[in-house]
Amino acid sequence: MDTFKKVTAIRGMNDVLPQASGRWERLEQHVRDWLRSYGYANLRTPVLEHTRLFTRGIGEVTDIVEKEMYTFTDALNGESLTLRPEFTAGTVRAAIEHNLLYDAPRRVYALGPVFRHERPQRGRYRQFHQVSVEALGFAGPDVDAEQILMLARLWKILGLKDIRLELNSLGAGEERAAHRAALIAYLEQHKDILDEDGLRRMYANPLRVLDTKNPALQEMAAGAPRLLDFLGEASRAHLDGVRARLDDAGIAYTINPRLVRGLDYYNLTVFEWVTDRLGAQGTVCGGGRYDGLIELVGGKPAPAVGFAIGMERLLDLWEQSKDEVVGQAVDVYVLHQGDAAARRALQLGEQLRDAGLDVIVHAGAASFKSQMKRADASRAAYAVILGDDELARGVASVKCLGDGSQQAVGFDALAGTLVDALSADGDAGMPEPSAAPPV
Structure with missing residues (x-):
């Protein structure tokens, strides 16, 4: 008689056991209450989407699309399908499909599991959970600043400390094009020290070369042309508008000219909240403006700004900040x-x-x-x-x-x-x- 081999969870896809699920539920409730207080409504999208949504919406020359997506061919109809690696593309697809912006801008959020084939480590798993927050149809720096302020409030609600804000601007399309040309010329002068990823991305996605984690390339990246130096009057005014509102609220920040997004539909404001309390995975939240995405995936042009938080990292920080988070299970x-x-x-x-x-x-x-x-x-x-x-x-x-x-x-x-x-x-x-x- 054959012995059945014990089945265990897939590596990097973790069970949440009953003794831990209460903490998850309380954290999720805090997050939902916080989002409701700013007028954000829940939008639930499918776990599976057509692969072309992500290759278009995330970009083909990215780690997510090239290395990390769980993609397969549906045996019943031959379609290429992908487990969602993030929420924004699906949220935008739903907004276009259901004409959500026909009469007014929308504040929406999604909360749930996403999937990436990465090397599992603290704060980074193959099935992990995100809250993704999107303000669709808003163009001004006021909403950019409001999203940063609301994140500062979340850290206060959860009692989190030692989280710092980094801010940058990616400018407009023509400014990025001028910077791109200067950056490619600079990278060509340093071809001999670029690693394999850098050489591959030098022409297709040069901004991502600057986002390298390779220690040997840090000095080269630090000397590269800065996008901030290519900003025109309107882009500088938008950044100044965000900064003025943060200054009004007493929110401390650092301008980080190396903070980038490697996709053309991102523009203007980009920000990250980072910490040293999570080891190598120091980014708690990343966000920015992506005015080009809605048109890119088939909708009428409309501005948008949003951010995403990894819930596992947030839970880790929350547990570090509280003496006791177990709480009462039943009455x-x-x-x-x-x-x-x-x-x-x-x-x-x-x-x-x-x-x-x-x-x-x-x-x-x-x-x-x-x-x-x-x-x-x-x-x-x-x-x-x-x-x-x-x-x-x-x-x-x-x-x-x-x-x-x-x-x-x-x-x-x-x-x-x-x-x-x-x-x-x-x-x-x-x-x-x-x-x-x-x-």
Whole structure:
């Protein structure tokens, strides 16, 4: 008989286990609440898209398209499909397909898994999660600055420190063309020291040569022509408008002339929030203006600006910044002993859920001692205990798992008493039950 080989998760695609999923849910809720406070609405796009969307929308001469995309041919119809490596191209495709900009600009965000075939390491996985935030149809520096300000607010909400802002401008198309010509001429003078990637990209995507991680090329990159020196009056005015608003808000930043995006549809503002607390993967958030993308993938020309945050990196930083992020899993754990008590426990569980509480009703037969261990492990705030004595008296014993205090509460008053206790938010003890239990 053949022995079945144990199946494990694909390398770089990680399970989120129950003891960790609560942290994810709380972080995601913080993010959703923060985005809602700025008027951003959720847009959900498919995990699979036509490959040509990404080769067009990201660019063929990029690491993502050349090396990292999970692409396959659909055996049923022969179409080339790709698991999304990022959200922006799909968001723009959806905006065009559903004519979202016909009457007004849109603020939207997407949140979920994306896929890239990379070497797994801290903060970089093959399936990872992003929140991607897009302001479609807005042209001015005010929205660029607002997105940076809203990110500063997120760091404040999460209590994150040691994150710094880097800012640059990519100018307009004709300015980038002039810079490109000067940059290619400069790179041609340094052909002898360029690595394989640099030589391959020198003519197709020269800006990406400057974004090299090769230590041997850093000095060469530092001496290259700066795009900032090629900016015209309008581009400088846009950058000055962003900077003035950041200065008004007291947001510190550094102008980094080497901060680039290697694609032609990016223009004007580009920014990154970076940290030294995540090892080599120091970018927490990257964003910028991409006024050319909507037209590039088939829509009417429209401006756009956005950013993306890697959720795994954000969670890592958040956990470093908090002493305790485990928190409470449920409100109430219901214990019972005997068949009649078990049946009543199920009824009470539903009544408590009707009152808006999160409840676990113990399943199966076990001693009260064993059940209490489960209640403690559940991180519930309160235990509700039912046995023959409680059933005979028409009450439940309610125990605060924080301070150990306990009282008997009538069934009719149980939900109200627990809601009041939980809403007291840390007050000592439990409030008096809203109705006395029968004697």
